[in-house]
Amino acid sequence: MTEADRARDAAEDQALIERWRAGDQRAATELVERHATALSRFALSLGVRDDLDELVQDTFVRAFSALDSFRADSSLRTWLFTIERRLVLDRRRAARRRPDVVEVQAGDAATEYHALDGLVANETATQVRQALARLSPMQRDVFLLRVQEGRAYKEIAEILGSTEGAARVHYHNALRAVKEWIHD
Amino acid sequence: MIECTNVEMQDQLPDLIAGALSPDARALAEAHRALCAACQAEYELLQMVRRMRPAPARVNIAAIVAALPAAGAQDSATRSDTRPFRVITGGQAQSAPSLKRPARTARPRPVFGAAFMRYAAAVTLVAIGGLSLIMADRTPSLVSAEQQVANSILSGTPFDVAMMPESAMPYDPNTVPVQPVVSVAPAVLPIQELSAYSDEELTLLMEQLEAWDGATHVDSTSTVPVSGGTPFQGGS
Numbered sequence: 127m128t129e130a131d132r133a134r135d136a137a138e139d140q141a142l143i144e145r146w147r148a149g150d151q152r153a154a155t156e157l158v159e160r161h162a163t164a165l166s167r168f169a170l171s172l173g174v175r176d177d178l179d180e181l182v183q184d185t186f187v188r189a190f191s192a193l194d195s196f197r198a199d200s201s202l203r204t205w206l207f208t209i210e211r212r213l214v215l216d217r218r219r220a221a222r223r224r225p226d227v228v229e230v231q232a233g234d235a236a237t238e239y240h241a242l243d244g245l246v247a248n249e250t251a252t253q254v255r256q257a258l259a260r261l262s263p264m265q266r267d268v269f270l271l272r273v274q275e276g277r278a279y280k281e282i283a284e285i286l287g288s289t290e291g292a293a294r295v296h297y298h299n300a301l302r303a304v305k306e307w308i309h310d
Numbered sequence: 311m312i313e314c315t316n317v318e319m320q321d322q323l324p325d326l327i328a329g330a331l332s333p334d335a336r337a338l339a340e341a342h343r344a345l346c347a348a349c350q351a352e353y354e355l356l357q358m359v360r361r362m363r364p365a366p367a368r369v370n371i372a373a374i375v376a377a378l379p380a381a382g383a384q385d386s387a388t389r390s391d392t393r394p395f396r397v398i399t400g401g402q403a404q405s406a407p408s409l410k411r412p413a414r415t416a417r418p419r420p421v422f423g424a425a426f427m428r429y430a431a432a433v434t435l436v437a438i439g440g441l442s443l444i445m446a447d448r449t450p451s452l453v454s455a456e457q458q459v460a461n462s463i464l465s466g467t468p469f470d471v472a473m474m475p476e477s478a479m480p481y482d483p484n485t486v487p488v489q490p491v492v493s494v495a496p497a498v499l500p501i502q503e504l505s506a507y508s509d510e511e512l513t514l515l516m517e518q519l520e521a522w523d524g525a526t527h528v529d530s531t532s533t534v535p536v537s538g539g540t541p542f543q544g545g546s
Binding site: 128129130151154155158159162163164165166167169170171178179182183186187190191250251254255258269270272273274275276278294301304305308 | 321324325327328329330331332352355356358359360362363364365366367368369370371373374375377378379
């Protein structure tokens with residue numbers, strides 16, 4: 127998606143938001159249709175496996191309840207990603223407080239891609255998957271947002287609550303680490 | 311491992327894979343990739359990571375839309391997290407009375423208010439203070455014992471040696487048996503004009519004054535006559 131595509135998307139999102147504010151419920155449906163798939167994919171990349179529907183729904187509910195605070199200096203999708211990631215972190219914190227729930231550890235990320243084993247069956251792919259699992263959570267989030275979602279550093283920084291420079295550093299550190307682990 | 315020195319071009323590889331570059335930038339990046347083995351290797355690695363992108367899960371759009379707050383009603387009353395519907399995976403949205411999380415529910419009002427607690431604390435403080443005063447009044451202290459002994463000496467009345475502070479004992483308790491109560495001979499000369507004292511009495515008084523260094527009560531009472539041996543035997 128080029129800059130021009132993003133600008134066009136942002137304008138369409140803004141128009142839909144205005145229509146929804148004016149009372150057009152169909153605008154909400156269009157907004158959900160435009161972003162629900164990306165949100166579900168992003169949740170999967172964050173390691174979410176349970177209650178994905180509920181997570182996406184909670185993200186939209188929270189976003190629509192606070193649309194007044196949405197600033198158009200970032201795209202709606204970036205803002206939605208930010209909300210969804212916060213919800214994921216909240217869930218993990220809550221899970222840590224519940225002793226009967228198995229805590230999601232960084233090592234568990236290795237199982238995130240088990241469903242893709244059939245698609246990436248070769249040895250290098252397995253090495254890449256294992257290398258990704260060994261990254262720190264922040265490095266992995268930055269790396270996957272950059273490579274899999276094609277997000278710019280500025281957007282990644284907004285989503286992760288970091289800075290553009292820090293996102294860039296995390297990306298390059300993650301890339302170097304993945305390369306080293308593959309070649310070891 | 312060979313590294314590319316063109317950091318800018320390296321940085322554009324994810325955008326190249328995502329198709330986020332303009333046609334001109336894309337042409338430049340492709341030209342660089344064709345010549346740079348490091349960038350080519352990195353491009354293939356990133357492409358593999360991109361292919362690992364998880365497939366999007368199917369979400370129930372209708373249920374999500376049904377759970378959204380009403381259009382155009384964004385006042386504070388509708389911004390709560392209350393949702394009339396909840397998604398059941400693979401099914402229809404079902405009515406739910408409230409999905410507020412327990413952590414967000416209002417805490418129950420305390421049975422006793424803050425004012426009552428402040429009042430109770432004040433009463434407790436006063437009660438404890440009063441009790442402390444009463445207990446202090448009933449407990450014999452070093453000062454009161456001293457005062458009592460001094461009063462006894464001055465008035466010539468018998469006093470209880472046991473009431474004296476241990477540090478003020480003028481004798482070794484191992485050698486001199488402690489008498490619980492002793493009689494004090496007339497220990498104090500009646501206060502009168504100096505001219506009324508005899509020479510012997512004045513001499514005794516001077517000796518007393520010289521022997522007393524005035525430092526502590528211990529020294530001042532060290533000459534208290536006990537067991538019949540008093541320096542003032544000859545007093546009037």
